Amino acid sequence: MDKPKPEHLKNAGLKSTVPRLNILSLFESRQECHMSAEDVYKQLLANGDDVGLATVYRVLTQFEQAGLLVRHNFEGGKSVFELNQGKHHDHIVCLQCGHVEEFYDAAIESRQKKVAAERGFAVHDHSLYIYADCLKKNCPHKR
Amino acid sequence: MDKPKPEHLKNAGLKSTVPRLNILSLFESRQECHMSAEDVYKQLLANGDDVGLATVYRVLTQFEQAGLLVRHNFEGGKSVFELNQGKHHDHIVCLQCGHVEEFYDAAIESRQKKVAAERGFAVHDHSLYIYADCLKKNCPHKR
DNA sequence: TTGCAAATGAGAAACATTATCATTTGTATG
DNA sequence: CATACAAATGATAATGTTTCTCATTTGCAA
Structure with missing residues (x-):
């Protein structure tokens, strides 16, 4: 520890x-x-x-x-x-096994700012969760 | 009605x-x-x-x-x-007044699919909430 | 119509979270 | 190193949202 x-x-x-x-x-x-x-x-x-x-x-x-x-x-x-590991990230959640994987995509981030700005909002924060099926055979977790 | x-x-x-x-x-x-x-x-x-x-x-x-x-x-x-209108959209939520605005951005959608595919996931669903300050003077709601 | 399972509504209960306030604790100062 | 004082803590009350309970009502099929 x-x-x-x-x-x-x-x-x-x-x-x-x-x-x-x-x-x-x-x-x-x-x-x-x-x-x-x-x-x-x-x-x-x-x-x-x-x-x-x-x-x-x-x-x-x-x-x-x-x-x-x-x-x-x-x-x-x-x-x-x-x-907080320092860098912002979003999450992909596997609907089969519940495994959570983190990712960061600069294009998504910048599009979000753009969309908000166009509508007269100042972005404070956001949360993005992708729910998906993990295509791997060896799902490491059980639900 | x-x-x-x-x-x-x-x-x-x-x-x-x-x-x-x-x-x-x-x-x-x-x-x-x-x-x-x-x-x-x-x-x-x-x-x-x-x-x-x-x-x-x-x-x-x-x-x-x-x-x-x-x-x-x-x-x-x-x-x-x-x-449930059938067609997917994401949301911007105003942290000041609670007002919710809907949006759809094709670039964000396609990047999400790409990111998931690269990691071996088949996208099933997702939720994206942008939390922001509504810059308008006339916030219609109070928190 | 009539019967009965399903749905309802009032209130109690179960949660998660925040507020209150007397007591304790960390830290700057002498 | 002792002390003072603001900040932090913890027990408990309060708040807010959602679910549960159960007696009563309602929709629907026979």
Whole structure:
């Protein structure tokens, strides 16, 4: 498990506190993991960290605003978070096996900006999910 | 205002009831309107239809499963629905006023297919939401 | 008409999330 | 290294959305 890095919090303008370091550490130890607030809360308790659920929600929102985490609004009504790896990406989700693959396409990105600008919008953010069938024989995950 | 068409419900395997006809009629009378369950409920009451909120939620979910409506999970935590017009489009959502605008961009569509094909996926479906600030002065809604 | 399964509506319950506020903690300062 | 003070925390209440329960009503087929 990686050590938490207080500088990351400082750089984001956030005080380096125990709950924040624990939460950041959790995400850094599971780089590709998508976790809900509830997931994070339970995992911290399992790790022996005594944290409040309200704090988890607060910190996740702060981390999102600071750019440390990315929030996704999947179906199911709850937000999930993943570590912000620095570069924006979209997702392809395999409908057969549930596997999620990340991608980035500059043409799509620029067309989006153009479309929005033409309609009088200033793009703040976007989410693109492609739902597809993975054509590979060896689907690595089960649904 | 269009008359509701009981055959649509029959074809979907749903009994033709008063609340269902009223809800379908409401969506058909506002083709491009994105409405939450709360929106639908309030509108029906305003129209003088005495309906229960639980029924609205039930019927919206049934209509979605029957393919009459499309559900969207925008940021903000609540589902919104629109009439299934048959033809695909994406959405720009104004973060200031909640206004939703539809668009279709052939370049984005084809790039998506290309990206997926390159990675060994057969596209089944996708959802693209652009979250932006509406630059217009007269935002018609409040958050 | 009549019977009965299906649908409805009112309210309770289940969730996820946010707000409140007394207590604790991190950190800058002396 | 002690201290003060703003910021952060955690327990709990509150909010908002959606689902569940169940007694009553309704659509439809015989």
